[in-house]
Amino acid sequence: MKDVIFLEPIFKEMIWGGNRLKTDFGYDIPSDSTGECWAVSAHTNGDCTVKNGEYKGEKLSSLWKNHRELFGGIKGNTFPLLIKIIDAKTDLSIQVHPDDEYANKYENGSLGKTECWYILDCDKDGKIVVGHNAKDKEELKTMIADRRWNELIRVLPIKKGDFFQIEPGTVHAIKGGTVILETQQNSDITYRLYDYDRLSGGSLRELHIDKSIDVIKCPHKDVNTDRKKINLEQAEVEELVTCEFYSVRKISVFGKQVLKQPELFTILSVIDGEGAIDGIKLEKGDHFILPNGYGDYSLEGNLQLITSHI
Structure with missing residues (x-):
């Protein structure tokens, strides 16, 4: 692994x-x-x-x-x-x-x-x-x-x-x-x-x-970000935006949840709380990358993360 x-x-x-x-x-x-x-x-x-x-x-x-x-x-x-x-x-x-x-x-x-x-x-x-x-x-x-x-x-x-x-x-x-x-x-x-x-x-x-x-673009036009939430057993995944350059999500974990990693790579930032990824301790302010082929991963604890991928 x-x-x-x-x-x-x-x-x-x-x-x-x-x-x-x-x-x-x-x-x-x-x-x-x-x-x-x-x-x-x-x-x-x-x-x-x-x-x-x-x-x-x-x-x-x-x-x-x-x-x-x-x-x-x-x-x-x-x-x-x-x-x-x-x-x-x-x-x-x-x-x-x-x-x-x-x-x-x-x-x-x-x-x-x-x-x-x-x-x-x-x-x-x-x-x-x-x-x-x-x-x-x-x-x-x-x-x-x-x-x-x-x-x-x-x-x-x-x-x-x-x-x-x-x-x-x-x-x-x-x-x-x-x-x-x-x-x-x-x-x-x-x-x-x-x-x-x-x-x-x-x-x-x-x-x-x-x-x-x-x-500067004239006139200004707002970009609609239609936030969608997916409820899992011990987590909530919120789709924040997908555009030409990135997709960004918020993950809230309240227990232990296995998530899939199908992207070429995924960036994760812990924005609140503490817990672990596959047994490795996480706390607010940690930033890390799941490389290509990492596979499914387990998040546990009480924490919130922002993730991004291309």
């Missing part, structure tokens, strides 16, 4: 970051203010290390390059997904991402960035930015030029457990007091539209107005 592949997260200090990656998830982080946990990543800006088993000490990018059989032998130069936990103490910039075609042309062959958010926690009156109110590109340009940000930006109320699919071209921002798990394409391309005139190192952070206008 193949090993479960556990990964060592990478942490990034951000201007808007809080300390909940340490206090809520128990990560051993030197800084009290972090922001991002790159939990499953083979990106050049953050390449996770395997914690256990035959490949202990290897980078995820190395497994992708040299042991493609672990991922079903699928094609592609880069590992397709990137999983983050984002802890926003204050508001992130208002931003937008390009699609594959635009990123390939203007960002040195990079992938675009389709992503989705599961709200792990938020303030009682939590809010998030998804979309804008401009009816077309001309109105978008005018509202940006006139700095009519309050009119332009679409702010929505949120609660713990909400889920959003963020397509390329969608204006969006995580607001302060919010912790999310993000599943995305393996890309680090972000265009900042507005950043509240914040200073970093004494200077305003770079904005990308022209590229933002290029890629």
Whole structure:
């Protein structure tokens, strides 16, 4: 039987970051203010290390390059997904991402960035930015030029457990007091539209107005995520979204449940509780991959996980 592949997260200090990656998830982080946990990543800006088993000490990018059989032998130069936990103490910039075609042309062959958010926690009156109110590109340009940000930006109320699919071209921002798990394409391309005139190192952070206008879709259209639940004997599986780049589920276990692993590979993140997979201890903040051919697996305990596969 193949090993479960556990990964060592990478942490990034951000201007808007809080300390909940340490206090809520128990990560051993030197800084009290972090922001991002790159939990499953083979990106050049953050390449996770395997914690256990035959490949202990290897980078995820190395497994992708040299042991493609672990991922079903699928094609592609880069590992397709990137999983983050984002802890926003204050508001992130208002931003937008390009699609594959635009990123390939203007960002040195990079992938675009389709992503989705599961709200792990938020303030009682939590809010998030998804979309804008401009009816077309001309109105978008005018509202940006006139700095009519309050009119332009679409702010929505949120609660713990909400889920959003963020397509390329969608204006969006995580607001302060919010912790999310993000599943995305393996890309680090972000265009900042507005950043509240914040200073970093004494200077305003770079904005990308022209590229933002290029890629923002007008008018905005919400993506419907028709969440469907499947009740099992000792677990509940909720289908969150399936798109061209990934399928994402939430698994809640309350006992012992055997699940199938028919995908080329599956990424799992423990977002709450504790238990075990095939007798291996799990706790909140663990991230791991079930490789191709792993077969059926047993989850036990009282825990919640977010899973993804291509």
